[in-house]
Amino acid sequence: MKHVVRSPKHPVDERPFIVIWEATRACPLACLHCRAEAQLTRDPAELNGEDARSLMRQIASFGKPSPLFVITGGDPFQRPDLCELIRYGTSLGLRIAVSPSGTPTLTYENLVAVREAGAVALSLSLDGSTAERHDAFRGVPGVYDWTLDGWRMARELGLKVQINTTVTRHSLHDLADIAAVVRREGAMIWSGFLLVPTGRGEQLDALTPEEVEDVLHFLYDCGAVMATKTTEGHHFRRVAIQRTILARHGELPQTGPLYASLTARATELGLFSGPARSVRRPPMDVGSGRGFVFVSHTGEVHPSGFLPLSAGNVKNHPLPAIYQGSALFNSLRDPSLLEGKCGRCEFATVCGGSRSRAYGVTGRTLAADPWCAYEPGTFEFSPAGV
Template sequence: MNRAAPTVVRRPRRPVAERPFLVIWEATRACPLACLHCRAEARTARHPEELDGADARRVMDQVAAFGRPGPLFVITGGDPFQRADLTDLVAHGTALGLRVAVSPSGTPTLTRENLAAVRDAGAVAISLSLDGSTAARHDAFRGVPGVWEWTLAGWRAARDLGLKVQINTTIGRDSLEDLADIAALVRREGAMLWSGFLLVPTGRGGALDPLTADEVEDALHFLYDCGAVMATKTTEGHHFRRVALQRTILDARGERPALGPLYGRLTARAASLGLFDGERRAVRRPPLDVSSGRGFVFVSHTGEVHPSGFLPLSAGNVRSRPLTEIYRESPLFTSLRDPSLLRGACGACEFKTVCGGSRSRAYGFTGDPLEADPYCAYRPGDFPHRAELRALIEGSAPCVR
C-alpha cells in the first residue's frame, strides 16, 4: 500500500467542538402512526408546549449563528406536515443560508402538493422510512395499513420534483432477514442515500428485542457490500466507520473477514435478487465521522437540547440559553467529544477516535452515555494490520459540502 491512502472516513471541514455539521429539530411529536420503535412515542395531538413559529424561527437564527456555511438543518417529527407553518419555516431557514431538509412520515399528508410546497420554500432533500420490502412487513412495523403505499408514492413524487431522497431503514429483529430485499427495492427505486438505523432502546424501542453484537456485525458488513452499488450510511451505527476501515485494508490484501450465518444468508439472498449485478459506483461514499454531541445536535419539540434524539439527556433549553453556547460549553456535550473519557471496550479500542460507539445505545442499555456500545462485536486489539490502519485514519479527509 505505497500509493496515497484513500479517504475511507470523512471528517467535517470545521472543528466539531465549535459547530455541528448537522442540527435536527423535532418540529412536533404529533403523528397518526403507531411505529413500534418510535423514540418520540408520538401521539395524534400536538403538545401544548411545542415551540411556536416565533420560537422556531429563533432556533434557526441560533443555528445560523454558528457561521457560514451553516449546519445542515433537518426538520423532523412526529410528522412535520402536521404543522401548518412548515413551509414558512423552511423558507425562513433557507433565507438564513441554511440547507434545509424535511423528514416526513408516510401518512396521507405525504402528497405531491405538500412535497412541492416544501421544495418551493427551499428544502433540498427529504428522508423517508422504509422498514420492510413489502406492504405487509412495513405496515406491521408502522402500526397503520397503507403506510407502505403512501411512502412509495411520496418517494416517487419527491424524486420527480427534483428533491434528493434519503431512505432510512430500522435494523431490528423485524427487518434483519429482509435487508437484502429492502436494499434491492432502494436500488430499484433510486435514492440519494440508504441509511441503516441500528435500534436504540428509547421510547417505544425499549420494548423491542435487541440484536446480538454478532448480528449487528453481519448487518454492517452487508451494508458495506451494498455501498459498491449505492450510497449507504448508518444512524447510531458508528462502528460502520470501523468496518469501512477494516474492509478497505482487507480488500487491498485480498482477504475476507470472518463473518456469521446472517451475513451468509443476506449475501445469498442479494445474489438471487441480482442486487450486485450491473454497474458499480465509481467511488464508494465514505462514512462521515459525526456522532452524538460531536458534530450532531438535536432540539426537541419543547426546545430541550440533546446530543441526539435517541439520547434523552438535556444540556439546556433554547428558550433560555443560545444553542451555540449549549453545544460548545455544556459539560454533557464536551464530555462526549473527549474519547479519553470512554469506558469499557470503547475506551480501550484503537478505533475510538474515529468510531467511539453509539453513546445513545450505551445510555439506553447502561444508563451511562460513556460506557461501551453493547452492539459492537469487535475486541480491541484484534485487527492485525496496524500500519495500514494508521495510514487510513491519518488520511481521513475533511468533508466537502
C-alpha cells in the first residue's frame, strides 16, 4: 500500500509529521470560511518573540529530520518579527513554510525576505478561477490579483508553492476551472480543503456526502497531471486505494452527476491533455492529533486548527509531552475507538474520517464523518495487499 498511500517515516504516536503555528489572527480579509474569525489588529495575548522561539526549540526537540513547521495566521506578515523567527527556526534545523493571506503585504520584498531568512515553501489560497469569484469569497476586492502576483513571484524566487482551495458550494462547480489555473501557473501541489463547520465556516451550506465523493474522485483524476491532496478529506486515501484496485481490474468507479459535469468541463479546458505525471503523488496518512498538531496564537495545542479542543499550552508544558501524552491526542490515534460507520469501516486504519468535521457537526470527536458517502463493506474487492 506504500505506493498508494504514504506513511510518515516516524511513528505518529511519537512525533508529528507537521506542526502548524497560528502566528497571529490579524488579517485585513473577511473570508467567508475563516476558522480563526480573523481580526484587523493583533491580539496582545498572542505568543511573543521569546514564546515563539521556545516553541521552535520544542519542535526541534522531536529530533531530526524535524517536523515540517508551517507559520500561518491570520496573515503572518502582520508580525514584524516574522523573518527573525524564520531565521531562528532555520538555525535549529526546522523546515519552514509560510502561509500568508493574499493582501498588499504579499510583495516581492517580503517574499525575498522570507526566502533569505530560510523559508522553503509558500502556501496560498485560490477559491475562485476569476477575480470576481475569488474576491467575493475572500471579502475584499483585489485579493485574486495579489494572490496570483505573489504566486508568480514566489515561483520566480525558487519557493515551492502549495495552492489551497476551499471546497464549498461557492466553489463546487468552479473546481475544474480552478484546477486549470493551478496547472497553468504551476504549483508544487494543489490541496482541496473540505470545509469544516467552525468559525465563520459554520454559516456556509454543507455539501452532501455524494457531492464530496464526486469531488474526491475528480481530485484523484487531476492527480494524473498535477500533484493533488486534500485537507480534512481523509477519505481521499480510501478513494486512492479503491481507484488503484479498480484500475487493475479494468473497472471504473461509481460516480454521480457532479463528477460528470466537472470531468466534462475539465476536458473542455484541456486539463487532462498533454503528458501525464510519471509518478502519481500518494496522499499522506496523517490526521488530527495523528501526525498533525496545531498551536494557536496564544499557545494552545489542538489536534487540528479545525478541532477547537485544547490539550495544553506550550507556555506551560513542552509540546512533545502534550503530543505524546494527551488523552485527547491518544484517543484520536486509536481507530478502534471510532464510532458509527467509521468504526465499522474496513478502511478505518488508513482513513478514519475527519475528526474535526465529526466534532463540528456532532460535538463528538470519534463520531462518524458526516460527509462520507461510503457504506462499510460495499466495495467489491479487498483492500488488503494493495
